[in-house]
């Protein structure tokens with residue numbers, strides 16, 4: 084497929100800023116023409132002096148033109164800059180929103196496979212690098228280029244020979260610049276890779292700091308961190324050292340326009356081929372060309388950084404979306420059916436290992452189904468497929484006889500609540516964190532949900548109560564309390580289907596009791612699927628599904644499975660054993676038996 088040009092990518096995100104952007108360009112052009120007026124004024128004043136026709140009023144008139152032109156240049160340039168900054172920020176906003184929107188539409192696996200460092204680097208830092216160069220490129224870059232061309236045309240009109248002499252330094256300067264530019268793309272590419280790598284290492288270092296400290300790996304991790312930063316510094320310095328001589332040579336040659344215009348101008352003047360007025364204005368104009376062109380060379384680097392930022396952003400913007408329909412569907416009921424479902428996380432046709440194979444399962448509306456089985460058997464994968472974090476590889480998942488691929492993603496999200504073990508809290512108040520379940524809920528409704536999820540008491544005990552920021556509260560909340568907040572969110576959402584990845588970590592009896600109460604409040608009258616890690620919590624399930632190696636080994640009630648399914652029986656024995664062990668430990672410690680098997 085033909086690669087999209089970066090200018091094309093840029094313009095596809097100008098929605099809402101097209102008028103401002105066009106106006107900014109128009110104002111920049113007017114500013115350029117304003118900038119030409121002083122040259123015209125000076126030209127006429129010189130001619131008048133040489134011809135001896137100067138009068139006070141004529142001089143004042145042309146001086147007024149010079150001043151007016153200069154004011155136009157400054158004012159219109161200012162307006163153009165304001166508009167170009169606004170347009171640039173709007174473009175940034177559009178790109179960031181488009182990436183965020185895209186991340187919601189691609190399979191979760193695609194997002195999880197990207198490093199957080201890279202995503203943060205692209206969405207925050209790389210996109211930000213577009214703003215300043217873009218905002219300045221429009222008025223400054225455009226006007227520099229236009230002014231140089233206009234002055235050249237003007238100079239050709241005055242004397243074409245002087246025009247050639249005036250730009251002779253450009254091809255000469257192009258030689259050293261050209262040598263640098265030959266390797267520029269490759270160097271810039273390597274520079275960006277090194278920059279992305281450093282970003283990734285920094286984010287990894289900060290994210291993993293808890294593990295680094297816990298395992299006393301501070302020095303090893305710090306060395307990796309330090310090495311990445313040093314390598315990046317060395318690379319940047321090497322690149323600078325390999326180019327600065329040629330770049331400086333180019334920068335020295337480019338403005339040396341007098342080397343051409345002065346001897347030629349003198350020669351033409353002495354031979355009567357150029358008037359003194361034309362000689363003077365030609366020299367002024369030729370200095371004007373190189374000055375503006377020198378300004379433009381600064382933008383070459385800026386253009387490159389815009390190009391790379393857009394290409395990076397475009398990688399995310401081109402991620403393949405989960406196909407989705409828009410039209411809401413009327414679901415007959417909330418029965419869930421998995422029909423011959425197979426799935427692999429690997430998309431490579433030649434390297435596909437099924438995580439789920441030929442799964443047939445029915446979960447009637449209002450029933451309580453539990454998924455149990457050895458670790459890695461595919462329990463969480465089934466739940467993720469039902470929430471459509473990924474699409475099934477083969478077969479279909481249906482809700483109320485409708486394939487979930489034919490239900491709009493937003494409707495599916497409203498229909499299914501998925502409470503995972505990873506209870507992410509946003510750094511807003513706890514009130515707002517719970518309100519995520521239903522943005523329209525009143526404060527009272529949020530508190531009711533919190534009460535039902537057994538969170539109300541501990542939230543009230545926090546200094547800021549419900550207004551405590553989750554970031555501040557985060558350190559004070561236990562894992563079980565965080566899970567109850569997530570359950571409160573789901574209670575507020577009130578979706579007819581609830582999937583719950585039961586927490587393994589928070590097994591102290593008091594917490595377990597509260598979590599069970601909150602789950603009971605969440606799941607009343609709902610179609611419930613629990614990924615169970617502790618069999619005691621699901622022995623009353625209507626149907627228990629034993630998953631092993633991605634296949635259904637058996638299904639049925641607790642009693643039936645104890646009788647018919649060896650794997651389940653073994654798991655139950657192991658579970659009772661561990662409970663007895665825990666009870667004995669408690670007995671040893673506290674002198675009483677705690678048994679809630």
Ligand SMILES: Nc1ncnc2c1ncn2[C@@H]1O[C@H](COP(=O)(O)OP(=O)(O)OP(=O)(O)O)[C@@H](O)[C@H]1O
Nearest residue numbers: 192195428438456457458459460461462463464465
């Ligand atoms: N994002 C992923 N990419 C690739 N493979 C994955 C991914 N998530 C899970 N797997 C693999 O899929 C298989 C099933 O994982 P899954 O999490 O569904 O099992 P599980 O029964 O829920 O396990 P556990 O009880 O330990 O949570 C495992 O072999 C796991 O390594």
